Amino acid sequence: MGKATGFMEIEREETIERDPNERIKDWKEYSTPFSDDMMKRQGARCMDCGTPFCHIGMEIDGATSGCPVYNLIPEWNDLVYKEQWKEALDRLLKTNNFPEFTGRVCPAPCEGSCTVAISEPAVAIKNIEQAIIDKGFEEGWITPRIPQIRTGKKIAIIGSGPAGLAAADQLNQAGHTVTVYEKADRAGGLLTYGIPNMKLDKDVVARRVKLLEDEGVNFIVNTEIGKDVTGDELKNSNDAVILCTGAQKHRNLPIEGREAKGIHYAMDYLTISTKNLLDKKINNEGLDAAGKDVIVIGGGDTGADCIATALRQGAKSITQFGKHPQLPVKRGSENMWPAYPQVFSLEYAHKEAKAKFGEDVRQYSIQTKKFVMDENGELESLHTIEMKKTRDENGIFVFEEIPGTEKVWPAQLVFIAIGFEGAEDAIIKEFSVSATSKKIDAEYGDFRTNVDGVFAAGDSRRGQSLIVWAINEGREVAHQVDGYLMGESALPSVVNA
Ligand SMILES: Cc1cc2nc3c(=O)[nH]c(=O)nc-3n(C[C@H](O)[C@H](O)[C@H](O)COP(=O)(O)OP(=O)(O)OC[C@H]3O[C@@H](n4cnc5c(N)ncnc54)[C@H](O)[C@@H]3O)c2cc1C
Ligand code: SF4
Structure with a gap:
């Protein structure tokens, strides 16, 4: 103890x-x-x-x-x-x-x-x-665990993020032949292209993918299911298919001036920046923050990752807009232990920005009203207004604009980091799976979609979440798929214990 x-x-x-x-x-x-x-x-x-x-x-x-x-x-x-x-x-x-x-x-x-x-x-x-x-x-304690018996059952997993990798690991250890398909050029999902290298070194991800390969998992990258290989082909050549395709459908900010050059989705920026780093390219394909006034719209972690990336590229200034007010320093009475503490913190990126610019770069309770561009269509500035967060008569939080708080911010580069809508439409259509609010319908603990032999897990089912939940779902869906193929499963499961 x-x-x-x-x-x-x-x-x-x-x-x-x-x-x-x-x-x-x-x-x-x-x-x-x-x-x-x-x-x-x-x-x-x-x-x-x-x-x-x-x-x-x-x-x-x-x-x-x-x-x-x-x-x-x-x-x-x-x-x-x-x-x-x-x-x-x-x-x-x-x-x-x-x-x-x-x-x-x-x-x-x-x-x-x-x-x-x-x-x-x-x-x-x-x-x-x-x-x-x-x-x-x-210490060399982690070595490939190669399954001694193979069942002859074949499973295709689409998506190599933490959900797909965890499912692949479990099912491979159960003796099934597992192939992971990934549309990007490297496996890892958001572990590779999403979370920046300074938070999670890509060698750490590659090491795990290599270990899984050594243990018998097949990885096929640069292959988009629905484009390079059809869903029917996969279903016909496998005993089960698991959709671990994530929830990377961007949420847009369709306001005046959105078409200006210089406004990008955060994920596009983070992906290109990491790809250039791994490919050892200097050119950031037009998405370089060097010398620019950068504004990140969205107060979450994806926005913080954009700040850290722009800092390393030499941005002239960086500001992050958040819709919500600043969190309290200590837990409030509505947020008691053991709930997750909703308290103010300085993330790694915010500490870095503070060290560089001398102040916290976050602006709270602020909403972007429009983008303004010059005669060449290049982004010039953003117009904002401050917001007040209150509760309506039903106790629901609502945001009200505060008149007289309009402001103009110079900016040549903007990253939209206001979350994700859910799973991509293409994969939902390709497998004819039903979905509600862009989340593939598959009950937690069961993970079956409406299509026989097709399961869904991770963010594609749950919505944008956390790595640890993706691992949980990968483990749990593996238990279910193993049971579906073999009649029962010895793989661990907490929900179906
Ligand atoms: C910028 C960013 C930072 C984050 N930081 C953190 C963090 O610090 N901590 C944390 O816990 N969580 C973090 N998250 C959330 C976390 O990364 C996700 O919840 C997690 O990765 C979800 O895992 P997943 O396997 O379900 O999907 P993903 O990791 O999204 O992987 C899905 C994979 O499927 C592939 N794919 C999709 N469609 C196809 C297709 N048709 N054919 C082939 N492949 C396909 C995609 O290319 C992708 O590689 C972050 C998210 C973002 C966006
Ligand atoms: S995986 Fe579990 S133990 Fe590890 S940091 Fe996350 S919540 Fe804590």
Whole structure:
């Protein structure tokens, strides 16, 4: 149980980050490796509270609370405290296929519901998770596990994001022949093209894809299902098909002047920037922020990733617009433990922007009204107005414009980062699967679509979410598909236990 009195004696230690002014000169990960001693101290803080809310993995008030893959957190905290790293790794891999991803970029809903966090800063769970898996790779404890028996059943997975990879891993280990199809030129989904390199090094993603390949999973990249291969071809040549195609249909901002040159979707920008980095190209295909006034519309993490990318390209100025007011420093009475803490924080990108420009670049409670372009159609400025967030007579939040707060912002480059509508129409049509509000209809825990033999998991089913939920769905859909093919399944499942 860690050290009995550890939570009273030892303080939380945060991720050690590289100097923001230095790290914006390169694209390497912004955090530094942890020492074993530091992790041992943090493991000692786990109080083994008896009812560990840290791994409840459920939605409270629309936000995730506790770990969605139900990681055995108190167990590996204790093992790290006792320096039994190999045993800690075995425990971790029981529930999480890819802790090297979640340990780096999960927003750690486990920490918001950690019992220590009722009165003190939470146990540094996410850092411990990363330290365990990184040590596993460093020590050579992670080697290909090649299935000894093959069932002869063939499964096609469309999409190589965390949902597709987790499903592929589980089903391959069950002895099925798994092929993952990916339309991009590299596997990984948003782990590769979406999340920037400074948050998640692409070598870490490639290492895992290589390991899966060595274990027998087939990857076919540069192949779009519905264009290069039809859905019928896949259905006819496989015993089951799983749609793990994500929810990357852009949400647009169709206001006056939207056609101006210089306005781009955040995802296009992040994808091109990472592709150029990996292909070692200097030219950013017209999407270079160097010397420009950049505005990011959307206050979320995708917007923050655009800030970090534009900083590294040498933007002249950067501003991020958010519709919502600034969050409070401490939990409000409507946001009590163990719900995810809705509190103000400076993300890595915001720290970097503050170091570079001397202030937080976020503007809150603001709405863009129109874009203005010059005679050549090039974006020149944005017009905004401030908003007031109130509740209507039914208690629903509504936004009202505040007259007299109009403002004009010079900008040559704008990134739209206001979320995603859901799954792409093309894949829904190709398989004739039914969908509601752009989410493929397939009940959680069952994952069957209306088409026999076709399953859906991850963001394509759930809507844009988190890596850890995608891993959860990949594991759970694998259990269901295995049962569909074999009559029953020995693969782990929490929902169908
Ligand atoms: C910019 C950004 C940053 C994010 N940062 C974080 C973060 O820090 N932490 C976190 O937990 N979550 C983050 N998320 C969310 C997280 O990345 C997603 O929830 C997760 O990747 C969903 O996994 P998935 O496997 O369902 O889909 P995806 O990762 O979206 O993968 C779907 C894959 O399917 C492929 N595909 C689609 N259609 C076809 C087709 N017809 N043929 C072949 N291939 C196809 C796509 O090319 C893609 O590679 C972020 C999201 C974005 C956009
Ligand atoms: S996967 Fe996320 S929620 Fe689960 S233990 Fe790791 S950081 Fe916490």
